[in-house]
Amino acid sequence: MKKFITLVFVAVFFGCQEKAEKITDSNDYNKYLITSNIPSKDAIDKDYEFWQEKFKNDSTNLMEMSQLSRIHAALFGSTGNISELKTSEELIKKSYNVSARNKDVYLRSLAHNYISQHRFKEAQVLLDSAYTYPDNKKETEMMLFDVAMELGNYESADTLLGKIKSPKDFNYLIRLAKWSDHNGNLDAAIKYLEQAKQIAEERDNSGLKSWIYSNLGDFYGHAGRLKDSYNSYLKALELEPDNHYVKKQIAWMVYSAEKNTKEANRILDSIMVNHKAPDYHLLKAEIAAYNENITEEEIQYELFLKKAEHPDYGAMYNTYLINLYAENNPEKALKLAAMEINNRATPETYQLLAYAQLKVGHKKAALKTIEEYVAGKTEEPRALFHSALVYKANGMDKKVAFLKDELLGAGYELGPVKAKEIEKL
Structure with a gap:
């Protein structure tokens, strides 16, 4: 089990009087919360106007279509509007x-779009087709690795990782990190x-640096290195002030580690002005639950459902919905x-099945699911928590006690609400 959190936080979560460590400072990130200043969105809009005008003159021109598909994907990232991703798909x-050449390029591009939509099996088919072309094999292999991990095809992922092995290559290292974490x-x-990160900094590539700072922030958080996590997120924001994901992670830190629900909501409110993804409502609902504001909790859950159940999202929010x-x-x-x-058979999806089976009342079926597909195959905290609930329902007290001891270190990742539930195991 990964030890995600330091002892000071365990003490806070489970009843000691010691105060939570202050990690964040609003003076560090306030300038990134100004909702009227969105440089990346402005740049994308200008780019869109330029290429859209050209597209009007020739709607079969590959250059224009390729540029517009890229721009619509960027607009999805910037706004959270799922229709932008669907438009990119069609382009x-x-x-x-239309293309007579470089078919593999378009297959990979469409596969990337499908991955964003959690259409992993369809992405696999596209990438298998792209792999039949003689060019750019390594690019396809990297994406095949990504899809294999999402689908739970870990033997295939291991083989693909061996094919792309290059210890000084950025793209190999980030995938090796994912494999190690798995x-x-x-x-x-x-x-x-x-x-x-060292490679990205040596190249002085702002895109790679922003990506790696964001992801290192996540991994430092998993390891309980919250100050390192926070500082890494700030570095990402310096390069990409509109990075809604990073700002949400800081909101989580303010809430989960510092218990400052007012400030966490302030950060979320600023993000939600321009980015419309459904999952912000889930975090606001959890914050409301922590504050014992049942009315607000229900409002936020309803807002999430109203957005996430839209057909265009497909399977993108299935784990949250389950x-x-x-x-x-x-x-x-x-x-x-x-x-x-059926979409992706991983330990993380099987633990959701077990949790649903348990809630329906099929505790024996839930236990079978955990024992066959989850136990010993993942250390993801929510999976361990649901496993503990299944063991408890089946009277397996020793296993519950073992997992409870493991989960004491996952308070930051699971949050204060779940931390209280862990205490009751």
Whole structure:
């Protein structure tokens, strides 16, 4: 089990009087919360106007279609508007059909789009097709590795990792880090990400630096190195002031580690002005639950459902929906969990199935799912928590006690609400 959090936080979460360490400072990030200043969105809009005008004159021109598909994907990243990603998908398909050359490029581009939509099996088919072309094999192999990890095809992922091995290559190192994390070696994962960071800094590539600072922030957080995590997030914001993901992670830190719910909500409110992804409402609902504001909690959950159930999102929010349905509509959660297993059969999706089975009342089936597909195959804290609930329902007190001891170190990742539930195991 990864030890995600320092003892001072364990003490806070589980009843000691010691105060939480102050990690963040609003003076560091306030300038990034100004909602009227969105430089990346402005640049994308100007780019869009230029290429859209050209596209009007020739709607079959590959250059224009390729540029517009890229811009619509960037607009999805900037706004969270799922229609932008769908428009990008259609433009890539049209480009593929029109093109006489470089078919593999369009196949990879469409696969990347499908990965964003959590359409992993479809992405696999596209990449297998791209791999039949003689050029750019390594690019395809890297994406095949990414999809294999999402689908739980770990033997294939291991083989692909061997094919792309290059110890001084940024793209190899970040995938080696992901593989190490999957195998429970968080220290090694951080080491490889830090090596990738050195490469990005030596190249002075702002895109790579922003990506690596953001991801290192996540991994430092997993390791309980919260100050390092925070500083890494700030570095990402220096390069990309509009990075909504990083700002959300800081909001989580303010809430989970510092228990400052007012400030966490302030950060979230600033993000939500321009970025419309559904999952912000989930965090606001959890904050409301922590504050014992049941009315606000219900409002935020309803807002999440209203957005996330839109057909265009497809399977993108299935894991969130399963957790939510399990509490108030377990039969629906069970059905959706079975669909998600078909989409990608990983230990993380199987633990959701087990949780839904438990909530329906099928505790023996839930135990079988945990024992066959989850136990010993993941150290993800939520999976361990749901495993503990299944063991408890089946009277397996020793296993519950063992997992409870492991989960005491996961308070930061799971948050204060779940920390209280862990205490009751």
